[in-house]
Amino acid sequence: MDTFATALPALGEAWALILQPMVLGYLVLGVVMGLAVGVFPGLGGIAGLSLLLPFMFGMDPVLGLALMIGMVAVVPTSDTFASVLMGIPGSSASQATVLDGFPLAKKGQAARALSAAFTSSLFGGLVGAFFLTLFILVARPIVLAFGLPEMLMITVLGLSMVAVLAGRVALKGLAAAGLGMMIGTIGEADAGGSLRMATYDIPYLTDGLKLVIVGLGIFAVPEIVSLLRQDRSIAKDAKLGAGWGAGVKDWVANKWLSVRCSLIGVLVGVIPGLGGSVVDWIAYGHAVQTTKDKSNFGKGEIRGVIGPESSNNAKEGGGLVPTLLFGIPGSGSMAIFIGAIALLGSGDIEVGPSMLRDNLDITYSIVWLLALANVVGTLLCIAASGGIAKLTTVRFTYLAPFLFMLISFAAFQSGQNFEDLLALFVIGLIGIFLRRFDWSRPAFLIGFVLSNPVEKFSNQAFQIASFRFRKSFEEGMDYLFSPIVIVLIIVTVVSVVLGIRQAKSIMAEGDVQSGSKRAPVVFLLVIAGYLVTALINASLIPDYNMTDKIVPLVIGGIALACCLVMLVQMMLRPETDVIFADKEIAGEDADAPFGLWSTLAWFAGLIVATWFVGFILALLGFLTAFLRVRAGASWGRTLLLTACGIAMMCVMAGALNRDFPPGLLQDAVDLPWPLK
Amino acid sequence: MxxxxxxxxxxxxxxxxxxxxxxxxxxxxxxxxxxxxxxxxxxxxxxxxxxxxxxxxxxxxxxxxxxxxxxxxxxxxxxxxxxxxxxxxxxxxxxxxxxxxxxxxxxxxxxxxxxxxxxxxxxxTGGVAYLNPEDGAKFDGTANNLKDIDFIYGSQGATRLDLVPLLAWEMLGMNVEPVFGIKGRGDGRLMFERGEATIDYQTSSSYLGAAADLVAQGKAVPMMTWGALDADGNIVRDPTFPEMPTFKEVCEATEGCETSGEAWDAWKAFFVAGFPxxxxxxxxxxxxxxxxxxxxxxxxxxxxxxxxxxxxxxxxxxxxxxxxxxxxxxxxxxxSVSSGAKDFVTNWLKEAYGVSLN
Known part of the structure; x- marks a missing residue:
């Protein structure tokens, strides 16, 4: 009871700290900056916070916190714009939102999807704050109860969502997830440092591929290319249906789903080391499993938006627990946040175990500033959503060049290598074919995201478990099968069983027709070929580095087995079977006026030109040529739009102090920024 | 100010x-x-x-x-x-x-x-190594009583800064099994707090920020610092923790640990590069x-x-x-590190952890 007796006055002090006009002013300023940064895919809170860092030195702590929290809190809110409107996952927190949000936009219901998403975000943020106010006092032992086996099981639970999202042919979904995991293992292994499908001669590969690039490549590139080929607006017939009021009503109708997903968000967010990567998938899976009529998922089911969006803002609150209590950042932006707090004031706020004891009022200020920032951010976003949704009625050919510009810039920011652009293109190509042949892209992405945690936690848990088993059998069993692990195993099994039953009705890619055998077989053989290569590559790792080879061997083996079974099925079944699904046979893609390769060539052109003359000059040529030739705009319009695009890029990069990809020209001659 | x-x-x-x-x-x-x-x-x-x-x-x-x-x-x-x-x-x-x-x-x-x-x-910076209370009770300024215990340590990788503590413990004759692949020392501390790891080290500032709290609560026992360098390049007590012995002192007091020879030279070379x-x-x-x-x-x-x-x-x-x-x-x-020290560490990495850098 003692703790609660000190908590109440601290809570009062926290509110007194927050409710000052200056503090609220800084909070709103932070929120506006956060929204501006968050709208651009791939930048996120890290870029924004780094921008604020120079001002934090010696700043009044509450003001500095208000500014930073305002910014961090709304990034997962505003990146919803890109996910819903363009099908671009702005960050790992909004991957699952793309699945149903974008189809809604295509139906002309972008405003509805956005406002439902924002209302859910708001609610999730508030639930998170309420929950934390109490929970943070007792959190320490609970957080410590989550050891490696527990974290492994949560990751496996996230992975089990593949069952729900596998699509019509379960084997294909499994193989897609396996392929995603194998792509996730590329690079230097965490444990022993062995190289997998990489070489020191290509340093880019040793770091592995970044989530931003894979997310953009798998979801954004195929959608952009497909829409561009069809030469239409995102919203079919360029009409907007339901407005933002409908979205709020949707949320009211599904408020209990929102409550449950918010709690999932906080709880998973609390566990350090998992971060946001699994939360939205678990929430999406939960939304699917608790919906009676599952036929609309993947085609624009509003519950598929409300679930993940409720969880991702709640997760931010949960993520504060490890950050504040243990001084262990739950994400990249939290790491900067911890560093920045040390710069504030006289530097006596120390994030870590002493935080609760010495600075409980500050702790509560942080929790409730986060909640307030959510409220302000959401209201601004809802107010803007009706207008921004109109973008979906614009002829897509006018949007596409700017989207190519944005995703290239976002990809480059992840590693600041020219190779980032190449990787985006290659992954984009994989995404295009996964989509065409109805291989589950969400399953691929879940596999990729969870590849590293699965490998890390299973290796480490195995090592510690074998250590305990050496002491005594009992101790080992106690370690591996704690009550938490057993509960998680049951949840996982139930979710897989239910998921497999339901998967057939969830068609993320719509009803894809089958027709010819040749193309799907060729694609399958290419995938199997890659898996074989990766398997051989992994088997060459010496045995003393077993930790680095065991996961690629097992996962690659399973994925390859799936491919082989499918190959046999393909030989036996008629060409009308669902296993031969191919979007080029019938439907929107097949009827599109433009071909795949000629459309993709534009994107390739931008990348090749960047290689020679650097990004900005390449962009100048690309925008002009695209708008004039492909979109058929008048010269006046072409030049105006090109100037706007370049100006936008320069303002954004200039404000955030970012560079553009340089080319051969920049190697030869010194040019002033932004050309350098 | x-x-x-x-x-x-x-x-x-x-x-x-x-x-x-x-x-x-x-x-x-x-x-x-x-x-x-x-x-x-x-x-x-x-x-x-x-x-x-x-x-x-x-x-x-x-x-x-x-x-x-x-x-x-x-x-x-x-x-x-x-x-x-x-x-x-x-x-x-x-x-x-x-x-x-x-x-x-x-x-x-x-x-x-x-x-x-x-x-x-x-x-x-400096660094402090600490033990869990159970094994810490056996620490008497020497590692003599710690040699029969199997320790677990959450490590970022044997070729990183963790080379310094791992080599130090090895020189003391302790059996420390690293669990590789953690992302930062904070994760290592958490592993220690959960009881999964039984030995850990933190840099000076993180030790003061978080691990010292564990010591105060009796959940950890400090073992030694890596020390600091004086103007002549000698290892002396860390000015932040003057009451704690350095690894050098513990090594001198422990049977079988030498503060000269190629192992010591190698340790010192990498310690200097990694800490002071x-x-x-x-x-x-x-x-x-x-x-x-x-x-x-x-x-x-x-x-x-x-x-x-x-x-x-x-x-x-x-x-x-x-x-x-x-x-x-x-x-x-x-x-700079002498080629002898480099060869020693390269061999040791290869033999103890199978790590080869080529």
Missing amino acids: TIKNLVSSVALTTLLAAPALAEVDFSGKTIEWVIPFSETGGSAKWANFFAPLLAEELPGNPTVVVKFMPGAGSTKGANWFQEQEHEDGTLLFGTSGSTQFPYLLGDPRVRYEYSDWTPVMASG VQKIAFLPAGTPDEVRDTYAAAFDAVRNRADFAEIASKRVGKYDVFVGESARAATDAGT
Whole structure:
């Protein structure tokens, strides 16, 4: 009871700290900056916070916190714009939102999807704050109860969502997830440092591929290319249906789903080391499993938006627990946040175990500033959503060049290598074919995201478990099968069983027709070929580095087995079977006026030109040529739009102090920024 | 600290520095301080702490911005810096132990050469190793009673800074099994708190921030520090923890552990690179002396601020800051290792952990 007796006055002090006009002013300023940064895919809170860092030195702590929290809190809110409107996952927190949000936009219901998403975000943020106010006092032992086996099981639970999202042919979904995991293992292994499908001669590969690039490549590139080929607006017939009021009503109708997903968000967010990567998938899976009529998922089911969006803002609150209590950042932006707090004031706020004891009022200020920032951010976003949704009625050919510009810039920011652009293109190509042949892209992405945690936690848990088993059998069993692990195993099994039953009705890619055998077989053989290569590559790792080879061997083996079974099925079944699904046979893609390769060539052109003359000059040529030739705009319009695009890029990069990809020209001659 | 203090110390240093360095002026310029790590690491914290202070002290008060160029464990950024040449003195580069270790170990990705660069400031930290209470009770200033115990340690990798503690424990005859693949020392501490790991170490500032709390609650027992370097390059007690024995003392007291010979030399070489000379700020190859001296004077002014010890200890830990000639000497000590020591470590990494760097 003692703790609660000190908590109440601290809570009062926290509110007194927050409710000052200056503090609220800084909070709103932070929120506006956060929204501006968050709208651009791939930048996120890290870029924004780094921008604020120079001002934090010696700043009044509450003001500095208000500014930073305002910014961090709304990034997962505003990146919803890109996910819903363009099908671009702005960050790992909004991957699952793309699945149903974008189809809604295509139906002309972008405003509805956005406002439902924002209302859910708001609610999730508030639930998170309420929950934390109490929970943070007792959190320490609970957080410590989550050891490696527990974290492994949560990751496996996230992975089990593949069952729900596998699509019509379960084997294909499994193989897609396996392929995603194998792509996730590329690079230097965490444990022993062995190289997998990489070489020191290509340093880019040793770091592995970044989530931003894979997310953009798998979801954004195929959608952009497909829409561009069809030469239409995102919203079919360029009409907007339901407005933002409908979205709020949707949320009211599904408020209990929102409550449950918010709690999932906080709880998973609390566990350090998992971060946001699994939360939205678990929430999406939960939304699917608790919906009676599952036929609309993947085609624009509003519950598929409300679930993940409720969880991702709640997760931010949960993520504060490890950050504040243990001084262990739950994400990249939290790491900067911890560093920045040390710069504030006289530097006596120390994030870590002493935080609760010495600075409980500050702790509560942080929790409730986060909640307030959510409220302000959401209201601004809802107010803007009706207008921004109109973008979906614009002829897509006018949007596409700017989207190519944005995703290239976002990809480059992840590693600041020219190779980032190449990787985006290659992954984009994989995404295009996964989509065409109805291989589950969400399953691929879940596999990729969870590849590293699965490998890390299973290796480490195995090592510690074998250590305990050496002491005594009992101790080992106690370690591996704690009550938490057993509960998680049951949840996982139930979710897989239910998921497999339901998967057939969830068609993320719509009803894809089958027709010819040749193309799907060729694609399958290419995938199997890659898996074989990766398997051989992994088997060459010496045995003393077993930790680095065991996961690629097992996962690659399973994925390859799936491919082989499918190959046999393909030989036996008629060409009308669902296993031969191919979007080029019938439907929107097949009827599109433009071909795949000629459309993709534009994107390739931008990348090749960047290689020679650097990004900005390449962009100048690309925008002009695209708008004039492909979109058929008048010269006046072409030049105006090109100037706007370049100006936008320069303002954004200039404000955030970012560079553009340089080319051969920049190697030869010194040019002033932004050309350098 | 008051504004008055600040103004007077700035004024004083400007007066002192001005006559000798009249020719270098950064008015209206922007200095880029490139860090070969991501925004989230310890080096980012270090540069972000020094950047505004440096800006105040450099002639003309330029803007100092910190830029990040992560990749390939910092070798990407360092390889890039190797290609840079002096232009107008507005490029600064920061390295850390994670840049020095691959260089010392002959990592194939390393295409940079420390001796080409111009060091202007170097700073370091210390480290403290601690045990769980049960095994800690058996620690009596020697590791004699710890030799039959199997320890578990959450490690970032044997070729990283963790090489120093792992080799130290090995030299003491302790059986420490590293669990590789954690992302930072904070994760290691959490593993220790959960009881999964039974031994751990933290750098000085993180020890004070979090692990000392565990010691106060009886959940951890401090074992030893890695020590600090005196002016002659000898290992002495860490000034932050004068009551704690150093590894050197524990080693001397422990049967079978020698403070001479190739194992000791190797340990010491990597300890110096990883701790007392952990972070170094460089100007590119070909930097003229007056530019170097301008930076050295500015960093000197920073470390002589009346409030420096106070603000530094809270934000980046109590670092010894070397500037000018002593930065050069520290850099030499931190980036050179005898071929005997290198071979010893390479062999040991191969035999103990199967790590090969080729």
